[in-house]
Amino acid sequence: MNSNHLLGEILDIQKQMEIIKQGVEEIIPEEELVEKLNKSQETNIPLRIKYGIDPTAADVHIGHMVPVRIMRRFQDLGHIGVIVIGDYTAQIGDPTGRNESRAHLSSEEVKRNSERFMEQLYYVLDKDKTEVRFQSEWFGPMQLSEFISILGKFTMAQIMAHDTFRRRYEEGLPFGLHEMMYPILQAYDSVAIKADVELGATEQKFNILAGRDMQRYFNMPEQVAVLMPILIGTDGVEKMSKSLGNYIAIFDPPEDKYGKIMSIPDELIENYFLYAAFASPQEITTIKDELNKGINPKLIKQKLARKIVELYHDKEAVQKAENHFNTVFTQKKIPDEIPEYKVKPEKIWLVQLLNDAGLVQSNGEGRRMINQGAVSIDGNRISDMNYELVPGNGMVIKVGKRRFCKLLTE
RNA sequence: GGGGAGAUACCCUAGUGGUCAAAGGGAGCAGACUGUAAAUCUGCCGGCGAAGCCUUCGGAGGUUCAAAUCCUUCUCUCCCCA
Numbered sequence: 303m304n305s306n307h308l309l310g311e312i313l314d315i316q317k318q319m320e321i322i323k324q325g326v327e328e329i330i331p332e333e334e335l336v337e338k339l340n341k342s343q344e345t346n347i348p349l350r351i352k353y354g355i356d357p358t359a360a361d362v363h364i365g366h367m368v369p370v371r372i373m374r375r376f377q378d379l380g381h382i383g384v385i386v387i388g389d390y391t392a393q394i395g396d397p398t399g400r401n402e403s404r405a406h407l408s409s410e411e412v413k414r415n416s417e418r419f420m421e422q423l424y425y426v427l428d429k430d431k432t433e434v435r436f437q438s439e440w441f442g443p444m445q446l447s448e449f450i451s452i453l454g455k456f457t458m459a460q461i462m463a464h465d466t467f468r469r470r471y472e473e474g475l476p477f478g479l480h481e482m483m484y485p486i487l488q489a490y491d492s493v494a495i496k497a498d499v500e501l502g503a504t505e506q507k508f509n510i511l512a513g514r515d516m517q518r519y520f521n522m523p524e525q526v527a528v529l530m531p532i533l534i535g536t537d538g539v540e541k542m543s544k545s546l547g548n549y550i551a552i553f554d555p556p557e558d559k560y561g562k563i564m565s566i567p568d569e570l571i572e573n574y575f576l577y578a579a580f581a582s583p584q585e586i587t588t589i590k591d592e593l594n595k596g597i598n599p600k601l602i603k604q605k606l607a608r609k610i611v612e613l614y615h616d617k618e619a620v621q622k623a624e625n626h627f628n629t630v631f632t633q634k635k636i637p638d639e640i641p642e643y644k645v646k647p648e649k650i651w652l653v654q655l656l657n658d659a660g661l662v663q664s665n666g667e668g669r670r671m672i673n674q675g676a677v678s679i680d681g682n683r684i685s686d687m688n689y690e691l692v693p694g695n696g697m698v699i700k701v702g703k704r705r706f707c708k709l710l711t712e
Numbered sequence: 713g714g715g716g717a718g719a720u721a722c723c724c725u726a727g728u729g730g731u732c733a734a735a736g737g738g739a740g741c742a743g744a745c746u747g748u749a750a751a752u753c754u755g756c757c758g759g760c761g762a763a764g765c766c767u768u769c770g771g772a773g774g775u776u777c778a779a780a781u782c783c784u785u786c787u788c789u790c791c792c793c794a
Contacts, residue, residue, distance in 0.1 A: 473790095547739080567751080568748090568750050627749085665761075667741085669762080670741085671756095673756085674742045675742075703742090
């Protein structure tokens with residue numbers, strides 16, 4: 303069976319390039335990619351498209367998905383996606399920006415994290431055209447002598463050309479020797495898996511280009527770098543990342559995805575259509591027109607939210623998420639499905655109840671919430687910090703806009 | 713190996729014996745408003761049923777009526793010299 307070039311046979315190379323380039327910031331060098339696509343078509347050998355991830359945490363957010371979407375496009379054109387699980391680099395931690403030395407990950411943790419990771423990536427990837435590889439496959443058996451000879455291929459000046467290394471060094475921040483290994487390990491991965499293309503965010507440019515150097519040292523065809531922009535987080539300022547809490551996780555329930563998208567600053571709408579929703583150029587033009595015409599950005603954001611939620615869930619979930627949003631935020635009502643908490647129907651101090659039900663983190667916070675007028679029972683605002691009540695079955699307690707709880711009496 | 717500087721809350725940072733649960737800023741949360749979990753404004757932002765008390769300024773000891781602040785020591789970081 304030859305399904306490799308199912309689409310490739312129909313589409314000429316130029317058309318393929320157009321598909322690939324959508325939402326891509328930079329291809330280095332572009333002509334080489336064209337050559338590779340041509341050659342692949344002639345020889346009927348699929349290209350190997352690499353994307354590396356560190357299994358430090360198991361949660362994937364939609365920022366990670368930007369390159370993964372591109373990988374899917376390559377897969378649809380008949381190529382193989384190779385996910386490299388960085389079980390060695392994970393112990394270093396990508397030295398870009400903030401970083402703490404990482405705790406050593408046990409092999410069980412790596413396994414667990416990577417399985418969970420892949421589960422999320424398969425929301426987008428074609429499982430049949432995906433290969434999952436671990437760095438330990440090649441770095442595990444590697445001899446020190448071999449590693450030292452690899453190190454000899456690179457110079458200090460090359461490594462310090464990396465802006466984040468140089469800056470950290472110049473600013474006198476802690477800088478472990480092992481951190482300089484990060485690009486080198488990542489570069490060697492490309493040799494190990496014979497990558498034709500490596501995907502990554504633009505911040506990965508250095509590392510991916512180091513892969514080209516490394517392949518050249520090993521007398522191998524050099525990979526092409528396909529770079530995507532960094533997705534800005536929901537705060538509209540920083541790169542989307544888990545540690546900053548400005549992320550939309552793949553495992554977030556549809557309502558949360560929807561709500562988080564609605565909370566992005568209006569200026570980010572176009573950017574998200576492009577990189578988070580993967581809208582077509584025609585759609586982007588429409589959006590721009592609408593924004594210029596002064597249509598309520600809220601409506602356009604709703605469209606965006608729908609589109610993104612639908613990438614990861616079905617239409618029904620999208621509808622539910624939208625209803626939830628409208629109920630809770632626009633109409634400020636109680637949603638249909640809310641957490642339940644079982645209590646005894648005995649007189650209890652409200653603050654205690656809030657704390658027990660997990661609606662607040664401490665009695666102090668409970669007091670503050672009441673003080674600030676954030677707490678209501680069945681729609682009646684409570685402002686007395688000493689308020690006591692006998693819980694009734696079905697009573698609904700609300701704290702702030704987003705915290706609800708239905709009481710069930712035992 | 714020698715010399716110097718430093719470690720403060722979720723993050724950045726001020727504080728050099730009592731007036732410090734610790735100033736600012738950011739993040740976060742709440743209220744108001746709205747066009748939305750945008751923007752803006754205001755407030756809150758260690759714990760305790762709130763009285764006062766308890767735990768916090770890298771770790772451990774010590775001085776003192778009193779320590780984030782002084783001393784000893786340990787750990788870690790940065791800079792300069794070699």
